[in-house]
Amino acid sequence: MSHDKVILVTGGSGLVGKAIERVIENDKGRFGKMEDEKWIFLTSKDGDLRSAEATRAIFDKYKPTHVIHLAALVGGLFKNMKYKLDFLRDNLLINDNVLHTSHEHKVKKVVSCLSTCIFPDKTTYPIDETMIHNGPPHDSNFGYAYAKRLIDTQNKAYHDQFGDKFTSVIPTNVFGPHDNYDLQDSHVIPGLIHKCYLAKKNGTPFVVAGSGKPLRQFIYSRDLAKLFIWVLREYDEVDPIILSVGEKDEVSIKDVADAIVNAIDFKGGYSFDTTKADGQYKKTASNEKLLKYLPDFQFTLFETAVKESVEWFTQNYDNAHLISFGNNV
Ligand code: NAP
Numbered sequence: 001m002s003h004d005k006v007i008l009v010t011g012g013s014g015l016v017g018k019a020i021e022r023v024i025e026n027d028k029g030r031f032g033k034m035e036d037e038k039w040i041f042l043t044s045k046d047g048d049l050r051s052a053e054a055t056r057a058i059f060d061k062y063k064p065t066h067v068i069h070l071a072a073l074v075g076g077l078f079k080n081m082k083y084k085l086d087f088l089r090d091n092l093l094i095n096d097n098v099l100h101t102s103h104e105h106k107v108k109k110v111v112s113c114l115s116t117c118i119f120p121d122k123t124t125y126p127i128d129e130t131m132i133h134n135g136p137p138h139d140s141n142f143g144y145a146y147a148k149r150l151i152d153t154q155n156k157a158y159h160d161q162f163g164d165k166f167t168s169v170i171p172t173n174v175f176g177p178h179d180n181y182d183l184q185d186s187h188v189i190p191g192l193i194h195k196c197y198l199a200k201k202n203g204t205p206f207v208v209a210g211s212g213k214p215l216r217q218f219i220y221s222r223d224l225a226k227l228f229i230w231v232l233r234e235y236d237e238v239d240p241i242i243l244s245v246g247e248k249d250e251v252s253i254k255d256v257a258d259a260i261v262n263a264i265d266f267k268g269g270y271s272f273d274t275t276k277a278d279g280q281y282k283k284t285a286s287n288e289k290l291l292k293y294l295p296d297f298q299f300t301l302f303e304t305a306v307k308e309s310v311e312w313f314t315q316n317y318d319n320a321h322l323i324s325f326g327n328n329v
């Protein structure tokens, strides 16, 4: 069967890639697979995208017409603080290879992935799409942040010089099934789910890093997946778009710990280790642009999404091959 659109998803085995695959395969409405689409989900086993040669071989093999570019070295606050150069170099190489090979292969549209943690540290709130380059990022993740910011610069350059339709999205903190649940290197929700699960199972103390006061907006990976699919099919700008829940849905790290305790039904208490870093206090982002395009989009309730993530983690805990405990850099 021939398809008009061959959509290549880099990083298809990660948190966001797996969520897109699930929505494409299961959604019965507007986000499900269309007849003229063929979706290909890559893992790092298909080739190391830090290598230009490996990237070219993948594009030669699949001949994509569209690309969702997710592959990246990704990690929570503590991993970002440890490996700043790796975050800068790996992501620069991966992004340059994917964008340039897409250009050479005349790919019709590329949607890459930035993050709200790449915005200037000293800023006014709420943050919006126009503010990416307005000042240095937080020192804890400047390697990742500068590599990601350059995607936006590259998109504009490819467009202005060649007319390429390369764009990007800016999600807030993402969580869900297939996340990296490593105890040290993961993001806060999967890290705390794992710690709370062990506290309940083994009677170990449940310790939350930092003061619990920082504020974050979290998006469930399955909601983000739907928005990615909409961006690929319908969003026509080169400029990025923030994909986030609203400002009123921002929660503290303490709220996160409480939601996890609830979902796991953990009866013990927990403490804060204030010797550990808090990272950025907040990075409150505006989803006004998104709501102008999709005023009726329904986000999953935070508590429901945490419960589904806990269920997925619990069901797969003994299946070591399904649970990612992260790549050692
Ligand atoms: P993830 O779960 O860590 O998955 C990363 C994906 O990238 C995996 O499929 C991995 O393949 C692949 N990959 C990593 N290095 C590679 C390489 N050198 N060559 C080829 N493939 C490579 O990440 P995620 O959380 O889904 O993140 C997806 C995108 O969203 C990233 O661009 C990230 O920056 C962005 N984002 C994430 C968050 C968040 O909170 N997680 C927030 C904002 C933005 P293997 O599975 O084979 O290793």
Ligand code: GDP
Binding pocket: 075, 076, 077, 078, 117, 173, 183, 184, 185, 186, 187, 188, 189, 191, 192, 207, 208, 209, 210, 211, 214, 216, 253, 276, 277, 278, 279, 280
């Ligand atoms: P960030 O949003 O980019 O800073 O990334 P994270 O998802 O790593 O969230 C970091 C925030 O959660 C900081 O305020 C941390 O102090 C706090 N936190 C509490 N416990 C943990 C944990 O077990 N892992 C991580 N990554 N952060 C934690």
